Amino acid sequence: MKRLIVGSAAVLAVLCLLSLAIGSRAIPLEQVVRALADPAGVDPETAAIVGGTRLVRTLVAVLTGAALGLAGAVMQGLTRNPLADPGLLGVSAGAAFGIVVAAGVLGVSGLLPSIWFAFGGAAVAAVVVYLLGSRGRGGASPVKLAVAGIAVTYLLDSLTGGIALTDPEALDRYRYWSAGSLTGHDAGTLLVVAPFLAAGALLALSTAPALNSLSLGDDVAAALGRRLALVRLRGALAVTLLTGAAVAVTGPIVFVGLVVPHLVRTVTGPDHRWLLPSSALVAPCLLLAADILGRVVVRPTELDVSLVAAFLGAPFFIALVRRRRLAEL
């Protein structure tokens, strides 16, 4: 367990350095370290690239990655569903739709106002998908939730398409959000989203003991004194905060929240007190690795991180579907 945390922290540090070094202009690692330690000691251009654009990009990847990993782990625990992921279950699509409506219909611009629309969209989509997917016999089975999630996602996409088609300006923003991008942000972006992400993370981590009791089944959890409705509300609030803020910055990124908890669980076991923080540590590694890979494979241009994440994640999802009997977690 300790090894996982130390190991992934080390990997994360290395990936951060690589993320600062690799790009359209490669910068040697020792230059990167020097630019961070003493910006005046290197030439100003290098200092600007490393300390400016690439540092912000790396921090955005780390923060949103952690948010998505946490959100996925909480959703999987909350729904006892191995296929839960904010992207897959329509939460990210809800957030993106909220932003597109704000931008295209209401003419809202700027990150802070649109974040609130992202929260609204994420929350509504999460509730709708969960209610639709959990009705009837068998409760919220993986297939039912996944179908409800994909259906709501396509529903929102077709509405988004309608808005985008009638308004070229909205189309431009839609392309930006739907691509899921880490670039084009400044330090101000981080300052705006950091409080929301921090609140979401604290809320998520505080649900860990409750999620542990929930994994024993609703009846046992209730017998242990958990108030189920309250636990679900707290979890849903955490997922909404984390996903909404992450999507507002990067656009929807799928499968990071699905893959990471599964990888982590093989080491930590099902204890959410370990699973949640470890997921928050491993997910940024995955997102950063995807981002770096996207910069390397199609030089001189770049692949967007959401594409790389989906391409690495979807095969994992298919393998998961093939391997497991999809019993509830």
Place this chain on the structure above:
Amino acid sequence: MLELSRGRLLFRLTRPPVSGVLRLRLAAVWLGAALAALLALCLTVALGSGDYALSPRGLLNALLGEGERADLFVVWELRLPRATVALLAGAAFGLSGAIFQAVTRNPLASPDLLGITQGAGAAVAAGVVLGTGAGLGLQTLGLAGALASGLAIYLLAWKRGTTGYRIVLVGIGVSWMCVSLTSYLLSRAEIHQAQRVLGWLVGNLNDRGWAHAGPPALALAVLLPAVLLLGRLQRTLRLGDEVAGGLGTPVQRTRLALLLCGAALAAFATAAAGPVLFVALAAPQIAQRLARAGTPPVTAAALTGSVIVLVGDLISQRLLADSVLPVGVVTGVLGAPFLLWQLARANRTGTGG
């Protein structure tokens, strides 16, 4: 010999030696849907795309090949091809949805939720943005993409046979890969390329000519009889894989053949009209509900699909004449509440998966 019981007409003739069950309600639905499709077709041709007004008599004359040249041109070159494409694509979507829903035994499993149409979209986006296969045209690209993703779904879901739920989930995985590929391509595209791809991605009947009607007509002519012949085997599949196998039905081969037909129909329809959302989902369910049948009735579903696309296109042309909303947005927005209701209902009855 004739026997009438609870809405069913059992008949057995000695010469010619034919026997069967005629379900009156289904027959009524079939007739009703056919009439509605014909009516919608006439309305679409008559009201058609624009300001050139035709009297009913002028329309009839033009249809018979008489009358003024302008009338003939408007009817035969502009409005009838578009309406025909709508009719054929709608029928193919409805049929395809009926097959997918029956095979996966999930009323929500339609080609647009399983990645078939998304495969077409990814191929079209790749063709437009990257310029690969530029000589092929959007139709062929869409067709190739849809067939490829259908095949990929089947192969990936194969594991000592396939099951309905694995096809559904693998389809969702494949559709995500296609969606992300498409949005990546969109993010790279020039604005005019993006508008062209996005215009195709929501299902559009503008500028459709007779050339667009040929492929789906051919596909329907070949695949509809095949589906009807496979229907007998399909009915035993409803009893479960073991029972069907015990009754001598080749379970996996029947399922593969049906899925191939369904994917091909969705592919041809998507290639002709773009991915017109929710038609494949809604048409079989509406037909099934009207006929009070246990599974989606195939031909009635096809007719219902035609009516939906024709009426949707009519709405997009007439009611929203000033905007540029294509038929796919109309069916998407009208289909949205239906989809939500259907989701809620399917899960209440425990058939959602």
